[in-house]
Amino acid sequence: MTRQDELASSREGLLRYGEDTPTRDSFDNYSSSSELDLHELEPLEDTTSPRPRGGWSPKKKKKSKKGKEKEGPQPIKPKRRGGWCRTRNCVIVGTILTGGLLTLLPMAFWLVPGKGSGITSPPVYPSPKGGTLSQWEQSYEKAAAMVGKMSLIEKVNITTGTGWAQDLCVGNTAPAYNVGFPPLCLQDGPLGIRFADHATAWPAGITVGATWNKDLMYKRGRGLGLEHRLKGVNVWLGPSMGPLGRMPGGGRNWEGFGPDPVLQGIAAALTIKGVQDEGVIATAKHYIANEQEHFRQAWEWILPNAISSNIDDRTMHEIYLWPFADSVRAGVGSVMCSYNMVNNSYACGNSKLMNGILKDELGFQGFVQSDWLAQRSGVASSLAGLDMTMPGDGLVWQDGNSLWGSKLTEGVLNGSVPMDRVNDMATRVVAAWYQFGQDDQAKWPALPKGGPNFSSFSKNKVDKIHPYSDDDTTAVVNHFKDVQGEGDRFHGRLAQQIAAEGTVLVKNVDNILPLDPKGGLVPRNLRRDGKYRVGVFGEDAGSNPEGNNICPDRSCNVGTLASGWGSGAVDFPFLVPPVEALESTFDLTAVEITKSLTNDLSTNWPDVHGQQDLCLVLINSDAGEGYLSWNGVTDRTDLHPQKDGDTLVKRVQDNCAQTIVVVHAVGPVILERWIELPNIKAVLLANLPGEESGNALADVLFGRVDASGRLPYTVGKSLKDYGPGGQVMTKPNGPSPQQNFDEGLFIDYRYFDKHNIKPRYEFGFGLSYTTFTISKLNITTLKPKSPLPSPRLDQSLMPPAYPTTIPDPSSAVFPAGLRRLKGRIYPYLNSAAIREDTSHYPDGWDNHSHLSPAGGGEGGNPSLYDEHALVAVSVTNTGIRPGKQVVQVYVSFHETTDVSTGKMIDFPVRVLRGFEKVELRAGDTKTVETRLTRKDLSYWSVGRQNWVMPDGEVTVSVGSSSRDLPLSGVY
Ligand code: NOJ
Secondary structure, three states: OOHHHHHHOOOOOOOOOOOOOOOOHHHHHOOOOOOOEHHHOOOOOOOOOOOOOOOOOOOOOOOOOOOOOOOOOOOOOOOOOOOOOOOHHHHHHHHHHHHHHHHHHHHHHHHOOOOOOOOOOOOOOOOOOOOOOHHHHHHHHHHHHHHOOOOHHHHHHHHEEOOOOOOOOOEEEOOEHHHOEOOOEEEOOOOOOOOOOOOOOOOOHHHHHHHOOHHHHHHHHHHHHHHHHHOOOOEEOOOEOOOOOOOOOOOOHHHOOOOOHHHHHHHHHHHHHHHHHOOOEEEEEEEOOOOOOOOOOOOOOOOOOOOEEEOOHHHHHHHHOHHHHHHHHOOOOEEEEOOOEEOOEEHHHOHHHHHHHHHHHOOOOOEEEEOOOOOOOOHHHHHOOOOEEOOOOOOOOOOOOOOOOHHHHHHHHOOOOOHHHHHHHHHHHHHHHHHOOOOOOOOOOOOOOOOOOOOOOOOOOEEEOOOOOOOOOEEEOOOOOOOOOOHHHOHHHHHHHHHHHOOEEEEEHHHOOOOOOOOOOOOHHHOHHHOEEEEEEOHHHOOOOOOOOOOHHHOOOOOOOOOOEOOOOOOOOOOOOHHHHHHHHOOOOOEEEEEEOOOOOOOOOOOOOOOOOEEEEEEEEOOEOOOOOEOOEOOOOOOOOOOOHHHHHHHHHHOOOOEEEEEEEOOOOOOOOOOOOOOEEEEEEEEOOHHHHHHHHHHHHOOOOOOOOOOOOOEOOOHHHHOHHHOOOOOOOOOOOEEEOOOOOOOOHHHHHHOOOOOOEOOOOOEOOOOEEEEEEEEEEOOOOOOOOOOOOOOOOOOOOOOOOOOOHHHHEOOOOOOOOOOOOOOOEOOOOOOOOOOOOOOOOOOOOOOOOOOOOOOOOHHHHOEEEEEEEEEEEOOOOOEEEEEEEEEEEOOOEOOOOOOEOOOOOOEEEEEEEEEEOOOOEEEEEEEEEOHHHOEEEOOOOEEEOOOOOEEEEEEOEOOEOOEEEEO
16 A cells, blocks of 8 residues: 555544544544644744752662572462450450551551562663664664764653653653654554544454464554554554463453463564554563553552562563564564563563563664653663653653653763663664654654644644643644545454454354354244344443443443453444344344343343344453453453353343354453353354454354454363462552462463363364364474574674763753743753762672573574474365364473473473464365474573573474364474
8 A cells, every 4th residue: 555545545534522433434524624733833842841859869779689580489478367366355356456457557568668579680781782683783873873963861852751641642752853853652552543533443462362363463463553653653552462361360461462472472573563564663562471450560559569470580481571582573663661570670670671681682672661650760770771761750640750851861960870871772762763764754754744643632623732731732633534444445344354263163053153144044934923033132242322432441341342441442433233233144034133232131031032043142251451440350350251141141041042152351251150051052252353343243153254263362161270370469468569470381271281170162272164174294304403592693783882971961951941841851950060979870780791692683592593393284174164274283392301400391281382374165275384493492491591402302283272183293
């Protein structure tokens, strides 16, 4: 599609805040107006902020043992329960005392210093510079030329956000106009453009994972990228791959692609490729181990500290880091560090994570940005490898006190932050901007023409240009630009295909599906009133009567569920409810539809609703980000359908011999209360389908497409089946809650397999409308085994070098005559009086940690990605319909000892290492190939600090789910 095509397909409209969302067609009726346009204003001078209270005094980092990483979590002592108070008086006095204690206890939480589990994260310094890898060479050359001309003030400007709601996007940086670097707009989120109008509400990540379709993963990325670019977004805050899904109830799991690192990694990488091929910088988030919402950040859950995810080194590498490694390998431009602590050091101040793993071992060349207020220290976070603070606010929202901004300027001037570090921070930002062609004026016109053409903080056409400030200047902030494409290029078509392929058919007795639009199953002469009677039940089949976007960031579960809630949600331009698609697909001359779009069973049941020939019942389960909750849910603490969906299903099936259940959900749902009841004939797990929900569902129900989704997670028989590690911690075990990832590698199917627990439906499972055989496994050795990857190459490129002279403080003083806006973050100082102060360097700063042998390229040592085995199978469609099969390749390592410690290594029974989705007409056969890399065939050796290919045979199994693997061979 050319730029002209894109522009030709965009229209402007006047969607006002509070109005019901127009349908797709009604967009045509909107027109633009000629009022003052933001883009006609002069670019904003970049400006200043009041000097923050107190000096530049970042908190001293907690002492940690230099260079020593404690492996494996520490046990937490169970609390003792008393049994000594047996008399009545004792009970009364006890109750009073307990009441008092309970009142005081929360206060004590503030007073008691944070006590960790003893697990710490080792220091890794200094921060590796960007510009060492050939893939980024030209961008770094250009960036070096630009940054070389920047003043310190400009470097601070482009690495510090301007403050929450100071400008139009959820994150905004200030410009360096003198050298031609624009302000950047950073915007959520993983399934579309948050707070925007006329943009696609795509299926959520979990649905994309369920497609197992690489082509669709990439294409959705392209669509997301194009829409963000056309709305003027420079940096897309997605995809999400952390949470990975350690706990099936984790509130934000649905933003990512499922709890298997390989599926998650492939989906993330292809999404990133798609987005960045459109020139938008993607953000791999949240780095790392932000696995639950409870206690994810300080103060949000009352506690003064965030939870610490305590993870051993091997688990980190083989599970949680894997998708981030794939993202870096795909060339991701930005990584967002997360709210939580990892091994008792905040992720955004954790030098092991940012300097050590991300920048050294994975060779990340882009910039690390903080999650919103996830930065908890000033100097320390910069030295630990943070490159950009978002949204610029410091420890508190919107008080104008950043941890960087003027404090970063001061930190450089007083010697706390080396000039070198701030140069690298700025260079990484500018290099990412060049890397994705954002200097191309045709695609990224400068202000006044370019920049964001929507406001995150108003639905009005004309409104404040600095939404949260005392500046009342207004302009056109919403251009209502339609970026959804048109005709064949209407993005809804692709969204519909993804939602359909992300729908998993798990039960289909007697091939009741696909349905016949005319009713089919009952001969005409046997039909009452000559019509086939279909009942549609459940609130989830219909719309929210108050409008699709009525709840902030979708934080309510009303009507059909098409997305979870939080910053990963969007305003839907339209939402096709399932009932509407059913009504338009069934032939109403032959079929009579009775609707009961409620979960309330109180009235007229079963007289009106009983005696249907076929019943469709729709139920759901929702969750979302921790700053919001619905009905007490953020993380799900049980996996049952919400709104008493189980009772509804049972009631329908009690009265209907042919019942089909559809579940819309953020993740696995327990189906046990009804799955085996005799009238439950078919079950579809439709995940979170996005705007085209009903159309996609009808595509599958009526067989316009094959049922080709496969589970991206395990559906257990109970939440307990997922093991202790699968439970969300809802009660803090201290002021700084300690969550020990004791289960190590054994999450989701790996846990079920290890403990021989039979799931209801296993990871990778899903039925088709046709049948397939997979045969003729052939494993060809492309490269022989050898324990270690090639030695790390010397850095082939030198990072940019700049003079490190500290500028004259007078150059950083707030310019006279410049107006300070309330709450805005500025890079300037109030006075040029600076006292030298280098006392805040963290422990280990002079450590000069060694380069990781696992590093040397984007995503790690390039030889980790050498292909060692070619796995080929034949797939035949043995049925009578066309269909799609997902060929899944799993690897099982045999018992062996670690090369360095000599200790036995515990391996999962099997791990997914590759997959391909293949389309076949009835009777056709195709050869499907997957290639296994050195990394696929290795484990992370803590002793060697490298990926090691174990001696002996590795079993390669191929089939159609994690428990249906008819073929196996060895490498
Ligand atoms: C916090 C969320 O965790 C993150 O995913 C999002 O990008 C930012 N807020 C900005 O909205």
